[in-house]
Amino acid sequence: MQLSSDADPPRTPGTVRPGGRTARTRAAVRDAVLAGLVDHGYPGLTVEYVAEHSGVHKTTLYRRWGGVEGLVADALDLAGEDTWTPPDTGSLHGDLKALAHEVLDTFGDPSAAAAPAAFIAAAFQSDRAARALRAFYDERFRRCAPLVARAVERGEVPEDTDPGTLARAVSAPLFFRLFITREPLDRAVADQAAALALAAARAGACTALTSEETGPTTEEAEVN
Incomplete structure (x- = not known):
């Protein structure tokens, strides 16, 4: 993504x-x-x-x-108006590995990483930039719906698997290393993130959370 x-x-x-x-x-x-x-x-x-x-x-x-x-x-x-589509390797494991490798390839190349890293940094300093970044990734998550639909048809994951939750499960460990602990990334780390996300999805842990479970949004909290 x-x-x-x-x-x-x-x-x-x-x-x-x-x-x-x-x-x-x-x-x-x-x-x-x-x-x-x-x-x-x-x-x-x-x-x-x-x-x-x-x-x-x-x-x-x-x-x-x-x-x-x-x-x-x-x-x-x-x-966010690009033509990105999720990978279709024939298996959910392959698709998740491909997603993880996209993060690795983007942020492993300093020239490719400069712009997205700058956007992420801006989101920490501007509420409007943060909202735009969330909208960007919301669109990415929506585009992952066919990936999950194919996996459901193959019997790889439960029917209530949520595309956004699964995509976050793949990328979250990688972004944690990139922006929090500043640890190096390689293909072994990316493959491990994909394997962990796959195990979580198969176990039924990648379902969408309800508003009661997540609590109010920032905008809702400000209104209340």
Whole structure:
């Protein structure tokens, strides 16, 4: 489930994005935001930097995006318009290993890791960026539904297996090593994460949690 900076036209039926000059402008702004996040981090990213590196006047940037938070959120939204699909290796174990290897390949390459790592760092410093990052991964989890459906048809996991819970089970140990303990990753670690997720799914532990089990969302807690 790569968090890529490459964005193709959206694939969701009924969703229409502007093309032509508007699309080129948005892409140029997105590239400038990514460069700024990589070079300076979220605290150092400015509208002036994006204007200089995108060729879009800062007045336009403020009018359309509102400021740095809006620029980062839209860059994440654009990243989520790619054509990524989950692997289909013929077995759930193979699919989970392929997902784990995607994380390894993305974050094991410093040049490939720079943009997604910068997005994740920005989410810790901006509520709007955090919401955009959650939306990005929510979309990724939805795209994993066919992976789980195939596994259910093959009798590999229970029918109530939740795609998002299973995808999190694969990636969570890897992201913990990457961003918390700063431990190195290799294929053995990735394969172990896939095997643990597979065992959990087979045991019926990868079901969706109810709102009563998870508690209120941050937005709900603020309202109450």
